[in-house]
Amino acid sequence: MNQSILPEGKFDEEKSVLGKVDAIFFESPETFYKVIQIKITKNNFDWQEETIVATGSFADITEGVEYLFVGSLVLHPKYGKQFQVFNYQTELPSSKNGLIAYLASDSFVGIGQKTATKIVEGLGVDAIAKILADESVLNKISLSNKQKESLIDNLKANNGTQQIVIELNSFGFGSQMASAIYNKYREKTLDVLHEDPYRLAREIAGIGFKRADQIAEKVGLAADAPQRIKAGLLQGIYDICQEKGDTYTDAKQLLDQTMILLSSSRKVELLPDLLANQLLELANEGIIVAEKKRIYLRKYYESEWRIAEKIKTIKEKKLFLGNNFESNFTSLLEKVESQLGINYGKDQVKAIKDALQSKIFLLTGGPGTGKTTIINGIVAIYAALKDISLDINEYKNKQFPIILAAPTGRAAKRMNETTGLPASTIHRLLGLNSGDEVEIDEHNQLEGSLLIIDEMSMVDTALLDILMDAIPNNMQLIFVGDKDQLPSVGPGQIFADLLVCSEIPKIELKAIYRQENESSIITLAHAIKEGNLPTDFKFPRSDRSFIECHPYQIEGVVRQVVQKAVIKGFKVRDIQVLAPMYKGPAGIDRLNQMLQEILNPYLSGKKQVEFNKQYFRIGDKILHLVNSPENNVFNGDIGEIVGIITSKESKDHQESLIIDFDGNEVEFKRKDWIKIRLAYCMSIHKAQGSEFKMVILPMVQQYTRMLNRNLLYTAITRAKNFLILLGETSAYSNSVQQVAVNRKTTLVERLKNIFSQEKQNSGVEESVFEDQLEYNNHEKKYILTTALINDGKIDPMIGMKQIKP
Numbered sequence: 001m002n003q004s005i006l007p008e009g010k011f012d013e014e015k016s017v018l019g020k021v022d023a024i025f026f027e028s029p030e031t032f033y034k035v036i037q038i039k040i041t042k043n044n045f046d047w048q049e050e051t052i053v054a055t056g057s058f059a060d061i062t063e064g065v066e067y068l069f070v071g072s073l074v075l076h077p078k079y080g081k082q083f084q085v086f087n088y089q090t091e092l093p094s095s096k097n098g099l100i101a102y103l104a105s106d107s108f109v110g111i112g113q114k115t116a117t118k119i120v121e122g123l124g125v126d127a128i129a130k131i132l133a134d135e136s137v138l139n140k141i142s143l144s145n146k147q148k149e150s151l152i153d154n155l156k157a158n159n160g161t162q163q164i165v166i167e168l169n170s171f172g173f174g175s176q177m178a179s180a181i182y183n184k185y186r187e188k189t190l191d192v193l194h195e196d197p198y199r200l201a202r203e204i205a206g207i208g209f210k211r212a213d214q215i216a217e218k219v220g221l222a223a224d225a226p227q228r229i230k231a232g233l234l235q236g237i238y239d240i241c242q243e244k245g246d247t248y249t250d251a252k253q254l255l256d257q258t259m260i261l262l263s264s265s266r267k268v269e270l271l272p273d274l275l276a277n278q279l280l281e282l283a284n285e286g287i288i289v290a291e292k293k294r295i296y297l298r299k300y301y302e303s304e305w306r307i308a309e310k311i312k313t314i315k316e317k318k319l320f321l322g323n324n325f326e327s328n329f330t331s332l333l334e335k336v337e338s339q340l341g342i343n344y345g346k347d348q349v350k351a352i353k354d355a356l357q358s359k360i361f362l363l364t365g366g367p368g369t370g371k372t373t374i375i376n377g378i379v380a381i382y383a384a385l386k387d388i389s390l391d392i393n394e395y396k397n398k399q400f401p402i403i404l405a406a407p408t409g410r411a412a413k414r415m416n417e418t419t420g421l422p423a424s425t426i427h428r429l430l431g432l433n434s435g436d437e438v439e440i441d442e443h444n445q446l447e448g449s450l451l452i453i454d455e456m457s458m459v460d461t462a463l464l465d466i467l468m469d470a471i472p473n474n475m476q477l478i479f480v481g482d483k484d485q486l487p488s489v490g491p492g493q494i495f496a497d498l499l500v501c502s503e504i505p506k507i508e509l510k511a512i513y514r515q516e517n518e519s520s521i522i523t524l525a526h527a528i529k530e531g532n533l534p535t536d537f538k539f540p541r542s543d544r545s546f547i548e549c550h551p552y553q554i555e556g557v558v559r560q561v562v563q564k565a566v567i568k569g570f571k572v573r574d575i576q577v578l579a580p581m582y583k584g585p586a587g588i589d590r591l592n593q594m595l596q597e598i599l600n601p602y603l604s605g606k607k608q609v610e611f612n613k614q615y616f617r618i619g620d621k622i623l624h625l626v627n628s629p630e631n632n633v634f635n636g637d638i639g640e641i642v643g644i645i646t647s648k649e650s651k652d653h654q655e656s657l658i659i660d661f662d663g664n665e666v667e668f669k670r671k672d673w674i675k676i677r678l679a680y681c682m683s684i685h686k687a688q689g690s691e692f693k694m695v696i697l698p699m700v701q702q703y704t705r706m707l708n709r710n711l712l713y714t715a716i717t718r719a720k721n722f723l724i725l726l727g728e729t730s731a732y733s734n735s736v737q738q739v740a741v742n743r744k745t746t747l748v749e750r751l752k753n754i755f756s757q758e759k760q761n762s763g764v765e766e767s768v769f770e771d772q773l774e775y776n777n778h779e780k781k782y783i784l785t786t787a788l789i790n791d792g793k794i795d796p797m798i799g800m801k802q803i804k805p
């Protein structure tokens with residue numbers, strides 16, 4: 001069985017097996033990954049058995065059919081030697097009888113032994129190649145149209161999918177990505193790969209410019225090809241918007257960024273007018289929108305308009321609250337007050353009343369100002385006014401008419417606990433399945449009459465756009481949040497922008513209702529929000545303290561604080577270290593490593609797996625980094641590893657972790673471990689929407705770039721009972737002084753236009769390059785000039801004058 005079937009020396013590392021598929025042991029339902037057994041006809045390496053187990057990406061593969069497999073031998077820890085397939089092809093039957101048997105097989109519906117014989121006798125043993133090259137050869141054989149169709153379709157499908165999967169594999173795509181690409185482009189996959197691989201970066205989640213650029217280089221696309229420049233520009237806008245949180249950028253920034261991107265991976269001298277022309281093309285094609293000096297990805301441009309329009313439409317719909325609202329309200333409010341054992345403050349009463357009387361209402365306030373208490377009041381009075389039962393058991397098969405939602409799982413859970421009513425994440429509400437990148441038309445329509453969203457400051461433009469699209473016009477909306485917290489991770493600052501719009505009713509709560517002796521943390525937070533670091537900031541209080549230390553002492557101090565807290569009986573879940581940055585001696589990565597060592601150390605015999613220079617062990621506290629609505633786990637959710645399945649123990653030979661997120665156990669295969677990290681210490685951004693019994697917050701000057709008032713305020717307001725501040729006093733005082741720059745967005749302008757009916761076709765005559773960019777060949781960069789001399793080489797407006805949105 002050791003005869004070589006490949007030219008010697010052609011494949012240094014590669015080995016090959018010719019054989020029939022004996023059995024398919026495992027078939028992933030979502031990808032092309034399969035584990036099969038091959039009955040060997042021939043092979044070119046040392047193998048004494050008659051069969052071999054092979055793994056890899058296979059498109060259509062049929063038991064009983066012979067294929068040529070190319071790959072390498074690997075040693076599986078449990079199953080021993082296996083064949084890992086890189087490439088395979090149908091070994092079409094070359095003998096007359098073999099071919100007749102193949103065509104008469106189940107793959108070709110309507111073709112039996114007789115017809116198959118007719119075809120092979122008529123066209124010869126290379127009948128398949130002949131048919132694939134020219135279908136009309138079948139005209140000389142008497143076949144019914146149905147038989148002809150079945151034959152051609154199946155031959156093409158088998159041949160096509162197989163070729164595509166092989167080629168995707170050769171570009172280095174694994175089973176899952178290969179199937180995502182194939183599902184998107186089907187039979188056009190190879191055309192896309194060869195003609196504009198950058199489409200993958202635009203259209204397939206998980207593929208960025210760099211990956212697409214590697215493919216482009218492989219298929220021989222020039223470094224200054226228009227597709228590449230366009231892709232670079234789009235990536236440039238996307239990167240700037242993601243990094244800064246803006247919904248648009250400007251020409252200078254974009255060209256600088258794109259130039260760096262395009263020349264970092266491939267050696268190429270690019271002239272500015274080349275970039276400018278492609279920018280113009282993108283605008284002409286409607287992929288980007290240029291307006292005044294602003295350049296938008298179409299998605300963000302449209303989102304802002306759509307949100308503004310929908311808000312106006314909703315606001316203008318009539319609201320009916322019954323005939324005697326005023327008197328009903330007063331008696332209902334009294335009832336709620338006596339139930340809760342409180343008297344609502346003047347602002348709070350106004351908030352409840354205005355919210356009930358508005359189609360859309362915004363409520364903002366810091367911690368302890370009573371936002372939750374107000375939501376409870378609104379829900380109770382609304383239900384009474386509308387004669388709605390708040391007993392969820394009465395809604396077994398019906399939608400609960402009051403919808404409560406929040407952007408993160410933890411915030412939704414808190415909403416559920418404080419109101420006693422069902423609350424979900426916005427993603428789940430909308431039925432979004434595919435993580436972060438979602439299309440506007442792929443969501444559920446909402447049913448119900450009142451929608452309350454909490455933690456609104458975390459909602460970004462893209463998500464609000466989808467949410468608004470899902471809301472029926474007659475629904476009443478209440479958006480609740482704290483405008484002084486960090487803005488959303490994704491582009492936009494919608495809560496802050498909506499609060500600027502004079503057309504939307506709103507209330508900002510200022511009075512703090514939590515008792516001072518109950519919490520000095522809240523008082524500190526409010527002072528910081530106003531820009532003051534109180535003089536007593538460093539004095540120990542019953543619920544907070546400050547420990548002054550240098551950056552290199554942080555690790556040791558955090559260690560001691562955490563160890564003390566554990567001795568005092570705090571659970572690991574209740575202690576949360578927050579930090580602004582990942583790197584450095586006081587960064588998240590280092591602190592996580594140290595905290596894992598003391599809170600969940602390695603003990604001999606304990607299972608652990610390594611990933612990205614970190615270990616995962618059973619009992620580890622884990623942070624989820626992205627939204628996975630399909631598993632009901634969201635960005636910022638915290639779980640605990642409750643199981644490790646090694647590849648030996650797993651059916652499909654893949655290691656996995658079982659993580660428990662508040663009773664929701666989710667399995668993560670190794671390829672998904674990129675979505676998680678240790679959570680003993682986490683970033684302040686990721687902690688938004690969550691609260692913890694004890695927060696430990698190290699702040700040092702080393703973080704300067706990151707420090708600002710919103711960040712410190714957000715960190716401090718995560719602490720429910722205890723706050724331990726440590727680090728350098730100057731880092732705290734600098735944070736308080738540093739007011740974050742507003743993000744660049746145009747939602748406020750759109751709202752203004754929409755409400756004053758001034759929406760023009762954005763007829764902008766100015767050029768996007770109004771700033772006048774000149775490329776300085778000597779300095780090899782763009783410079784801004786006021787008096788440009790056109791030396792004939794560079795058009796100072798670089799051909800952008802005529803851009804129209």
Ligand SMILES: Nc1ncnc2c1ncn2[C@@H]1O[C@H](COP(=O)(O)OP(=O)(O)OP(=O)(O)O)[C@@H](O)[C@H]1O
Nearest residue numbers: 342343344345366367368369370371372373513514
């Ligand atoms: N009018 C009031 N009279 C007495 N206590 C009140 C009043 N309003 C709120 N409280 C109490 O103040 C505390 C904070 O209120 P609440 O939790 O509603 O504020 P919040 O703005 O939601 O705060 P956080 O964002 O910190 O959760 C609660 O204990 C609540 O019972």
